[in-house]
Amino acid sequence: MAHDVTSTGPVAAPPPTSQHAAEAHQPLIDRLTSPGGLFLSAVMLAAAFPLTSPIRDPDFWWHLRSGQLILQRGGLLGTDPFTYTVSSHLWTMHEWLSEVMFAALYRWQGLAAVVLVLSAVSWLGVLFIFLRARFDRPGPFVLGGGMILAVVAGYPIWGPRAQMITFAFACLTLLLVELHLRRGGRLALLLLPMFLVWGNLHSGFLIGLGFIALVVAAEAVAHLLHLEGRAPAARVRHLGLLLVGSLLVCAINLNGPSIILYPFGTLGSAAQQTLILEWHSPDFNDWSVRIFGIMLLSLVGFIVANRSIRLRDAALVLVTIALSLQSVRHIALFVAASTPVWITQCDMLVRRLRVRRRRQQLPPVGMRVVSWLVLCGAVLLVYVGSRLVPAMRTREDSVFYAQDFPVCAARWLGADPLPLRIFNQYGEGGYLADRLSAHGDRVFIFGDAALMGDALLNTYGDVESVSPQWDSIVRTAGTDIVLFDTGAPLSNVMLHAPDWVEVYHDPHNIAFASRDRVASLQLPPQPTFTAAGDTCTTLATTPPSQLSQSPG
């Protein structure tokens, strides 16, 4: 039960929780097979649905290729082998362990293994949120409803991607921290090996350190102000020591101790904050973001109505609200940190408002167990059959991927005998690097924005926005061919530019070469897309509205 830490007298104390306390002491089988238990079980299984999809993250592909090269060479790459623009830049491979993992999984079972593992990792993160939310023993329907809201609120961010590793670890960090503050013990020592691994998987480890620091600071202030509900001082001190230990452990990294400062480069980059869509503030006119807005506003409403919140919870909520309003990608952090608070606050309000309900007589245990098995089995079956398996089976040269990535264009470019320098769309650089770098082709830019640097990002932005210097930028860089999305402003201008000639097109991409150099490039002819059953033929001959958005 949440302790009232900011009660100011007139606020009524939460009503007795004998009902929930009684429920907490029920045998597990009774809790699971009660109506609330059935609901929660279904919710937690169904939470996997939005977390599972084929690869949509454009950065996945260069991560995959990087991992393959790391395994091949037996060490980190000092510079990038993909670009013809920044190949001299020193490369901090902060996700090297993730990349090696992707490469190993891909070698084992292709994209299917990657989709499976990343979906499982994302779901674990949701499970950690659920476990942390259970500390205050909320009612099952509030708990389940809060989890549904959280999973829907995070919809703009979910999908198999490296950031989900950070999401899961962040949720685990908060769980271990809360567990330690409430119950003590040594389980919090798991933070040390966790950060050792996290620091090599993704630079988001800084978020975990930040969360711990925030909680320690909040507890310190709570002690200073003698607020109720504060954790024992000894546990807070232990947590502070664990924070220092975790920080030191993060320095054990193939990139060296400087990895600790690496994330600040991204946060301080004006070009990244401006040019990369995920760093933009959320657009609340987009329905998928509105759910996050509803969760945010309702959480604030609950806190104001209850006027009872632990200082550490308030600190986590405030910081993650500020982060998520700044960048849509941080909505995942808000979900990680604030969902248990939302559930606790909602539960407090519901308990204050509702009449005590009669305990229902439950059916025999056998019938309940069968019901539970049938329900969970059905949800699992539907998930596996309609979501997981289709996502795993989606081939990387399928129509599904061809709608988002330059599948057909890469195939065409691969047929050129000469290595080419390709001015590409930012989000497609990773896929082209994966498909074509072994062929000797090089891209202008790909998704490691820190490696690219602000100067290149701004230069790329000038071309993408068709500034008056676009042509000279492209030529000065030594570009052989420009490959961009069909219908993009640059593409529509180049169609009418007399110095450029269209050399390739499909519904997704269009390519141009300089008129004075096209003959020397030995480009293959424009494909005719007539082979039956071929992905590119399907893409070229099917109206966009009829192309399936479903995996498979």
Added chain:
Amino acid sequence: MRATALRRNRWVIVAALVSLALTVQPFRDSDVWWHLAIGHYIVAHGIPAAEPFSFLHAANPWVGQQWLYDVALARVVDVGGAGLASLLMGVVASGALLVAALSIPSARRPRGLLTAGSLLLGAVASTELVGVRAPVMSLLGAAVTLNLLVRWRHGSMRALLALPPLMALWANVDAGFVVGIGMAAIALLTSSGAGRRARLLLGAATLGGVLATLVNPAGVGLWGSVAATFSDPTLTALLPDLQSPNFHDPWLRLFEVQAILLVIAWVLATRRDAFDLVLAGAVFAASLGAARFVSLFALVAVPQLAAYSASAWSAHRHRLPATRGFPGGTPRSRRAVAVAAVALAAAGAAVAVVPRVTASNAAQFEAAHEPKAAADYAAIHLAGRRLYTVDSWGGYLADRFPGGRVVYLYDQLWVFGDAAVQQYIDIHDLKADWNTVLPGEDVTAAILPAGGQEVSALLTQQWSVDCSDATSASLVMTLDRGASGAAAVGAGPAGGGAGATAAPPPCG
């Protein structure tokens, strides 16, 4: 105001005066120019039935809903120049914040310094959205409405008499009158403790206010045009004010700070009022969807932050570690320090405000932010030719060239309608058929931002740059079929044909 009231509210009044340093701004909002143009037009010809400046076919009639603001603005600029308009609109914005700050019932009104601080925070949080803009008039309307509703809630039924005439005036000034109706509705819904008679009177006053808004040139059509503007995604996509706030803007982070402080104050205060919570919550939610409501939230939060912070402080000060009292000195010395601080603040505000209202500053600002030199060039060399420009500069050209229908489009988007707006998006965003838009409208001249994508696009269509203006970073481009070409912009071939890369001559 009586002497005692003045003395009691001296800090708040000083804060309002200091806030002029933030609210008095040059013509930062590009919409001011078409407001000026239409204001002059109305003075000369009356309210037009149709859009009067553009050569495009406007799908909807001219609504004239802001006619009173347009005329007043035009008159002020005619009399005292842009500087006077800047000063007056700054006074309106600061006045709105002052009225809002004084909406705290005297029984709950905290110490002056706290309210003054809240007012200044509100001014800072709304800095990006005040200045010479029609929505600032709605800020004042909202502040007055808030004041009336607070008085009603504390027993003054006569305050409601002002609501209908306020709405009638407001509806002829800015579309934000809808906010006033909304505030009255919230008061009606959340004041269950008020007597039945009081609520009936508020209901009647609100209804009277709604009917009063029909006293407008557009009549009933006023509501339709307001709803259409706010709900049409084609229109809202072009107007930054109607999009979600960009929290990378440091000024908007102050809006966030204000909201967070308000929530903390609510939680820690001993008593909360449902009207306050619902009003601030609704405006905050609206602000997340449209940045233009940020200034309204800043206004609504001013009295609440002061009152609830004071309540929270009273309730929780005992938790703070005991400290020795400030060695503040004698009352006389404290008064001297206060007077000195006020004098310094006032001097600072004056130093900030005075340069902004001079004619030279206004002229410099216009030359730097609007295509003044390019328009001067066009007036001499391109007289009578249709001019394409970006929507944010369209209003300036409408003011510079009100006759002859040579202007393309400006940000009165509902009047132009979806078809014209989509056509503009096609060229501005370089959609597939961008190259057919200007020939389709027989446009052979353009004034464009130097770094704009239309420049690159038009260079591929044998357009050339006649001149450039470094001050405003603008270009004049023309398509002179058969004439000897002017210099191409100095950026290499730019896909527009080989040849000359000489820098274009200056427009001035």
